[in-house]
Amino acid sequence: MFSKACEYGIRAVIYIAQKSLNEERASLKDITAEIDSPEAFTAKVLQQLAKAKIINSVKGPNGGFEIKKEDIDSIKLSEIVNALDGDSIYKGCGLGLKVCNANEPCPVHDKFTTIRSELRKMLENTNLFELATSLETGLTYLKR
Amino acid sequence: MFSKACEYGIRAVIYIAQKSLNEERASLKDITAEIDSPEAFTAKVLQQLAKAKIINSVKGPNGGFEIKKEDIDSIKLSEIVNALDGDSIYKGCGLGLKVCNANEPCPVHDKFTTIRSELRKMLENTNLFELATSLETGLTYLKR
């Protein structure tokens, strides 16, 4: 459903959010240990997210990644997915046609439109705060 | 959402079904012209589908691919997807964790479970007959 980059990205951002809620920065090493992902590859993903202004990066000793506390509940899952995988999940034909809309639909157009719209809603309605706190309280996990 | 192989596969099978409903076989050339897909690659996909017994292949002059008429309304989209992309769309964690279930969920587990179950239902409830007839009546398209 998502690319590996996006999977790592979402996991990383959730972890960074959790740390940020506790007034702490997360370093790359810290992150990759906590979400069990390849270090160099994850670094690229974090760079992308920093460029997209979803996370903030700080260089130098004691540096790392962080998210402003007050932003955490306004950042939606959809923004992260969008920054890493683009909008092809929502748009684009399920069967790969270049043109596919209500006027000239592919045979599964309507059925896919329904599912995708639900997916879009879900991603747009899920914010980082709830994900980070479920992690903080030990209800959910980022590795295994 | 689906691999290219799966996209071509679904399109091809719908076309083959349409032809089969009209008592005609579809040759590889015929198919790739009609669904606008790369010939050699599509051939591999069709081989996979033939091995999975979803379509029947006939060699020699006037050969091609066909589906028994009486099977067309019992073949579900899910079978095609399963044969080509496996079951990772339904199973498997949305964030790529090896272990992720109700007991040890990832932070998006519940939200994804809902979406995926809808997707599964949709694929399991969509049969080839309806897709092929919507094509036959000119309501839907397989290329562009």
Next chain:
DNA sequence: TTTAATTCGGATAAATTTGTCCGAATTAAA
């Protein structure tokens, strides 16, 4: 001012997916 911890960015490599080529096998029809 030096050192060391960190992110940044470019080059490269490995793995996977997508795609091509071509000869072999099959089989209907001339």
Next chain:
DNA sequence: TTTAATTCGGACAAATTTATCCGAATTAAA
């Protein structure tokens, strides 16, 4: 029986995604 139309299957090639390496830049602290 020969020919030609077709699928089959293996080897290969290209493109994309995933992953690694390493030096440069930044910066806090010794």
